[in-house]
Amino acid sequence: MSQQENIIIFDTTLRDGEQSPGASMNIEEKLRIAHQLERLNVDVMEAGFPIASDGDFEAVKKIAQTIKGAQIAGLSRSNNMDIDRAWEALKYAGERGRIHTFIATSDIHMKYKLKMSQQEVLDAAVAAVTRAAGYTPNVEFSAEDAVRTQLPFLAQIITAVIEAGATTVNIPDTVGYTIPSEYFDIISYLKKNVSNIDKAIISVHCHNDLGLAVANSLAAVQAGARQLECTINGIGERAGNCSLEEAVMTLRTRQDILSYTTNIATEQITPSSKLLSTITGIQVQPNKAIVGANAFAHEAGIHQHGVLMDKTTYEIMTPESIGLRANKLVLGKHSGRHAFIDRLKELGYDLSKEEIQKAFVRFKTLADMKKEIFDEDLDAIVADEVLRVSETYKLLQMNVSSGSFAAPTATVEMDVKGEKKRTAVMGDGPVDAAFKAIKELTGTSYPLLNFSVGAITGGTDAQGECSVRLKNDSGREVLGQGAHPDIIVASAKAYINALNKIADIAKRLQETV
Numbered sequence: 001m002s003q004q005e006n007i008i009i010f011d012t013t014l015r016d017g018e019q020s021p022g023a024s025m026n027i028e029e030k031l032r033i034a035h036q037l038e039r040l041n042v043d044v045m046e047a048g049f050p051i052a053s054d055g056d057f058e059a060v061k062k063i064a065q066t067i068k069g070a071q072i073a074g075l076s077r078s079n080n081m082d083i084d085r086a087w088e089a090l091k092y093a094g095e096r097g098r099i100h101t102f103i104a105t106s107d108i109h110m111k112y113k114l115k116m117s118q119q120e121v122l123d124a125a126v127a128a129v130t131r132a133a134g135y136t137p138n139v140e141f142s143a144e145d146a147v148r149t150q151l152p153f154l155a156q157i158i159t160a161v162i163e164a165g166a167t168t169v170n171i172p173d174t175v176g177y178t179i180p181s182e183y184f185d186i187i188s189y190l191k192k193n194v195s196n197i198d199k200a201i202i203s204v205h206c207h208n209d210l211g212l213a214v215a216n217s218l219a220a221v222q223a224g225a226r227q228l229e230c231t232i233n234g235i236g237e238r239a240g241n242c243s244l245e246e247a248v249m250t251l252r253t254r255q256d257i258l259s260y261t262t263n264i265a266t267e268q269i270t271p272s273s274k275l276l277s278t279i280t281g282i283q284v285q286p287n288k289a290i291v292g293a294n295a296f297a298h299e300a301g302i303h304q305h306g307v308l309m310d311k312t313t314y315e316i317m318t319p320e321s322i323g324l325r326a327n328k329l330v331l332g333k334h335s336g337r338h339a340f341i342d343r344l345k346e347l348g349y350d351l352s353k354e355e356i357q358k359a360f361v362r363f364k365t366l367a368d369m370k371k372e373i374f375d376e377d378l379d380a381i382v383a384d385e386v387l388r389v390s391e392t393y394k395l396l397q398m399n400v401s402s403g404s405f406a407a408p409t410a411t412v413e414m415d416v417k418g419e420k421k422r423t424a425v426m427g428d429g430p431v432d433a434a435f436k437a438i439k440e441l442t443g444t445s446y447p448l449l450n451f452s453v454g455a456i457t458g459g460t461d462a463q464g465e466c467s468v469r470l471k472n473d474s475g476r477e478v479l480g481q482g483a484h485p486d487i488i489v490a491s492a493k494a495y496i497n498a499l500n501k502i503a504d505i506a507k508r509l510q511e512t513v
């Protein structure tokens with residue numbers, strides 16, 4: 001039997017993933033994801049683009065200082081300022097810090113975006129890698145839009161950057177244009193025509209514009225690529241990036257043909273997917289492979305019968321292998337603190353004592369209102385109680401009257417910067433009335449970009465989960481979330497959560513001035 005080769009998993013959820021519309025995260029949120037990526041056991045996590053903003057710089061620095069179980073990459077364009085700034089943030093990770101420098105190599109990008117000749121791009125790439133290699137031996141070079149690059153030039157630039165010290169060379173399909181056979185041929189061409197290719201790891205980075213990111217990445221692996229760049233839930237620019245869970249589970253499930261291993265702790269896939277959705281508010285489509293709500297649901301009678309007789313009839317991988325447990329009743333009103341803490345740990349949460357206490361109080365209140373508490377309820381409690389920002393505004397109590405007869409009216413009492421305030425306001429509907437009351441009490445009026453409501457579990461006593469997206473004065477989008485058995489209260493909490501995030505951003509800006 002042939003020896004199985006390991007594929008390096010390079011996760012870019014915190015960099016390319018964060019470039020998804022509406023997926024921006026603050027430092028605490030990024031750190032939480034980074035801890036989860038560490039539990040997932042990714043080999044490399046790209047923590048951000050340090051020169052892009054002070055927030056990005058701080059996030060990369062904090063992750064480099066904190067995370068010990070993975071290499072930490074930071075992106076930089078091919079110029080000295082970017083590279084120096086990247087290393088300033090990454091240096092805390094020592095040899096695990098990776099400078100990832102890139103420049104576009106396709107005719108179309110060089111002509112219209114960079115306005116540079118092939119020679120100028122080649123020189124800039126070599127200079128960038130040389131400078132990065134002066135800081136660390138862990139240097140990755142990406143030829144942006146490699147797939148639309150003239151192959152002889154691609155081979156020339158890859159040869160030159162390896163010579164200059166790049167230890168990983170990435171061949172991105174930046175615009176999601178290639179198909180598996182073509183990508184296989186490009187990687188094969190480089191293996192044949194780059195004389196020093198054995199001195200570097202070939203990496204692939206695929207976007208999903210044609211829905212082929214995973215297929216293309218796997219074709220490249222079959223041609224000799226040994227690093228795969230991907231994101232949780234496949235989030236990323238436009239149609240997203242190669243989905244980590246789909247690529248990894250394909251490698252694992254089809255070991256008969258794809259004789260490769262990864263270091264991924266696959267049972268952490270579901271907790272990773274859920275945490276990312278909770279933090280970004282970007283829900284996974286129900287029919288998404290691996291992590292969609294229906295991915296393991298056998299609806300049709302004939303399928304259910306088959307699975308009951310023998311799971312392998314319709315199940316090509318087990319739900320347990322991706323950390324999916326049955327949607328079971330986990331805790332109830334009489335459950336104690338130990339059972340609660342154990343369950344949170346099983347779900348992948350690593351909380352401080354203070355956070356556990358907050359979540360436990362909230363759990364007890366919920367258990368009084370709702371007979372059955374499911375894993376999803378615990379996820380919502382953690383998201384609502386623990387992942388929240390400092391509370392400039394707090395909901396104390398509220399009451400809403402609505403129906404088909406009288407005008408909906410919300411009476412809301414809040415703590416606004418330490419002062420108790422109350423008002424009653426009419427609106428077009430109960431949510432509108434509640435939001436108007438909150439705006440009046442807080443003296444704010446940010447544009448509402450999006451409002452969504454969902455039920456966390458089935459049943460009429462299910463908790464409602466609401467998301468509110470607001471835009472602050474500098475145009476930054478902020479997502480607020482709230483959960484409560486009363487959907488109007490959940491909406492108000494989500495709105496207030498978004499206001500608190502905006503207040504936090506303003507505070508942080510003041511601190512840095």
Ligand code: KIV
Nearest residue numbers: 102142144145172174
């Ligand atoms: O898609 C792309 O080309 C990128 C590079 C910066 C690697 O994200």
Ligand code: ZN
Nearest residue numbers: 016174205207
């Ligand atoms: Zn990309």
